[in-house]
Amino acid sequence: MGAGRGAGQGQGRGGRGGQGAGGMGGERGQGTGIGRMGDGGFCLCPKCGHRAPHNAGSPCLKERCPSCGSAMVREGSPHHQEIENRRAAREDKA
Numbered sequence: 001m002g003a004g005r006g007a008g009q010g011q012g013r014g015g016r017g018g019q020g021a022g023g024m025g026g027e028r029g030q031g032t033g034i035g036r037m038g039d040g041g042f043c044l045c046p047k048c049g050h051r052a053p054h055n056a057g058s059p060c061l062k063e064r065c066p067s068c069g070s071a072m073v074r075e076g077s078p079h080h081q082e083i084e085n086r087r088a089a090r091e092d093k094a
Contacts, residue, residue, distance in 0.1 A: 037074055037076070037077060039054070039056040040054065041053075041054045041074060041075055041076065042054055042074075042075040043060035043063050043072035043073065043074060043075070044060075044072060044073055044074075044075050044080060045065035045067065045068060045070050045072055045073075046070065046072075046073055046080075046083045047065065047068050047070040048065060048067050048068045048070070050065050050066065050067045050068070050072075051075070052066070052072070054074065054075075059074070060072045060073055060074040060077070061073060061074075061079070
């Protein structure tokens with residue numbers, strides 16, 4: 001088995017390297033390290049609040065809201081938490 005030398009975190013499914021372009025293994029793994037939230041969960045629209053099931057293998061940030069066209073964020077992700085924190089700060093000022 002190759003010891004992939006890519007920049008990715010985690011081990012691919014089959015143990016052939018991380019997310020970066022593999023070195024000796026030559027394959028790209030799915031990775032389970034930093035930034036990977038798994039296959040389940042939901043994508044949320046920060047603008048209108050639309051909630052849709054997450055599609056495995058496609059980051060929510062690359063998905064567009066079918067209601068308003070904004071970029072979606074993963075529920076519970078650092079992006080989602082930051083949006084909620086900013087929303088709460090605005091409400092505190094009002």
